[in-house]
Amino acid sequence: MINTLDKLNTLATVKENYPLSKLTSFKIGGPAKYLIEVEDIGNLPGIFSILKDNDIDYYILGGGANVLASDEGFNGAIIKIKNSQWLIADENDDEVLIKVDSGLSWDDFVAITVDKNWWGVENMSYIPGSVGGAVAVSAGAYGQQVSDFITKAYVYNIIESKFEEFTIEMCDFKYRSSFFTEAGEHKYIILSVEIRLKKGSEPSINYPDVIKYFADKEIDKPTLTEIREALHFIRFNKLPDWNEVGTAGSFFKNIYLSTGDMKGFMDKIDNNFGAEYRQEAELMCKKFTDSYGCKIPTGFVLDKLLNLKGKTMGGAKVYEKQALVIINDNNATAKDVLMLVSYIKQQVRSKTGVQLTEEVRYIGF
Numbered sequence: 001m002i003n004t005l006d007k008l009n010t011l012a013t014v015k016e017n018y019p020l021s022k023l024t025s026f027k028i029g030g031p032a033k034y035l036i037e038v039e040d041i042g043n044l045p046g047i048f049s050i051l052k053d054n055d056i057d058y059y060i061l062g063g064g065a066n067v068l069a070s071d072e073g074f075n076g077a078i079i080k081i082k083n084s085q086w087l088i089a090d091e092n093d094d095e096v097l098i099k100v101d102s103g104l105s106w107d108d109f110v111a112i113t114v115d116k117n118w119w120g121v122e123n124m125s126y127i128p129g130s131v132g133g134a135v136a137v138s139a140g141a142y143g144q145q146v147s148d149f150i151t152k153a154y155v156y157n158i159i160e161s162k163f164e165e166f167t168i169e170m171c172d173f174k175y176r177s178s179f180f181t182e183a184g185e186h187k188y189i190i191l192s193v194e195i196r197l198k199k200g201s202e203p204s205i206n207y208p209d210v211i212k213y214f215a216d217k218e219i220d221k222p223t224l225t226e227i228r229e230a231l232h233f234i235r236f237n238k239l240p241d242w243n244e245v246g247t248a249g250s251f252f253k254n255i256y257l258s259t260g261d262m263k264g265f266m267d268k269i270d271n272n273f274g275a276e277y278r279q280e281a282e283l284m285c286k287k288f289t290d291s292y293g294c295k296i297p298t299g300f301v302l303d304k305l306l307n308l309k310g311k312t313m314g315g316a317k318v319y320e321k322q323a324l325v326i327i328n329d330n331n332a333t334a335k336d337v338l339m340l341v342s343y344i345k346q347q348v349r350s351k352t353g354v355q356l357t358e359e360v361r362y363i364g365f
């Protein structure tokens with residue numbers, strides 16, 4: 001009689017008891033019962049049929065750069081799609097439409113676009129993880145969002161066992177979330193996407209760090225390569241190198257205040273921290289208002305108001321250079337991270353009235 005593992009092995013590469021600490025940028029997490037690496041997406045119906053018949057839970061993982069895995073691990077199958085091709089689907093004198101596999105590293109994709117002189121995603125250089133993960137979580141940086149360039153997604157519908165095409169509307173992109181992390185979570189796998197980029201454009205330089213970098217270098221109109229170099233310099237100065245230090249980047253989402261919540265928040269800032277900080281918060285609100293509402297950078301609350309840089313719980317620590325980032329400083333467990341997260345959320349709630357939301361997703365809790 002053929003057992004489950006043997007059956008799965010005919011359709012994908014399967015590893016047993018695979019440490020999640022090796023699959024996540026946090027470098028934390030116990031074993032996953034199975035790691036299933038899928039090279040041939042045509043085998044997805046067969047793989048999910050076996051998982052269903054054997055009542056095996058599953059989790060779709062990209063590069064693991066936006067997740068925290070439990071110390072106990074995950075009693076199920078981690079599914080990783082191992083495709084990494086790209087091609088030009090269409091082009092004219094002004095634009096290019098690229099079809100890119102979800103398993104390709106996001107930054108390898110950005111490097112290709114910079115090399116080809118295609119404009120649009122250059123400010124998102126050096127975001128760790130896969131193309132699929134960047135689309136699922138609606139990643140963004142320095143004024144550019146992945147969702148601004150997607151025109152279509154090719155997906156596998158796990159529940160109905162069929163391959164489908166999604167329009168941009170169906171992807172339902174929001175700030176750091178999408179249909180794939182909300183209503184469609186655990187139901188769909190992004191297999192590839194179409195991305196439209198420009199063959200020429202003005203640099204999109206609106207963030208103080210980037211403006212200063214080019215002002216210092218006296219560069220008026222940087223090339224794509226120069227922008228990518230700038231982002232390397234800026235990001236590696238203020239974020240940990242995740243190849244060396246465990247982290248999932250920003251742990252929390254930024255705070256968006258509705259008009260109704262604004263007054264209560266500002267009054268609390270005034271009462272707990274003084275009029276000077278209220279003024280600063282009001283200025284930020286004006287400066288950073290976008291389609292999601294008035295943005296208060298969570299880093300401002302954690303750093304300037306609550307002074308949390310360097311705060312440690314067990315091996316988990318608030319990064320000294322950026323308070324929004326939690327690092328695995330000294331063999332942290334997921335429990336250490338959760339204790340620190342809970343402390344931060346409680347401090348923010350009691351001093352500002354805001355309930356922080358995690359940007360990082362949890363596996364196996």
Ligand SMILES: Cc1cc2nc3c(=O)[nH]c(=O)nc-3n(C[C@H](O)[C@H](O)[C@H](O)COP(=O)(O)OP(=O)(O)OC[C@H]3O[C@@H](n4cnc5c(N)ncnc54)[C@H](O)[C@@H]3O)c2cc1C
Nearest residue numbers: 062063064065066129130132133134136139140190248249
């Ligand atoms: C040092 C550092 C800096 C960072 N900087 C930024 C930044 O500037 N901007 C930013 O937005 N993020 C940033 N991040 C977070 C992270 O890099 C992004 O969220 C990234 O896009 C996650 O991609 P991933 O492939 O690693 O996703 P994973 O962490 O593997 O998964 C994240 C979510 O997406 C889902 N998912 C993944 N792949 C698929 C798929 N193929 N189909 C369906 N669902 C899928 C997962 O189920 C999970 O819910 C940073 C992280 C680190 C460590």
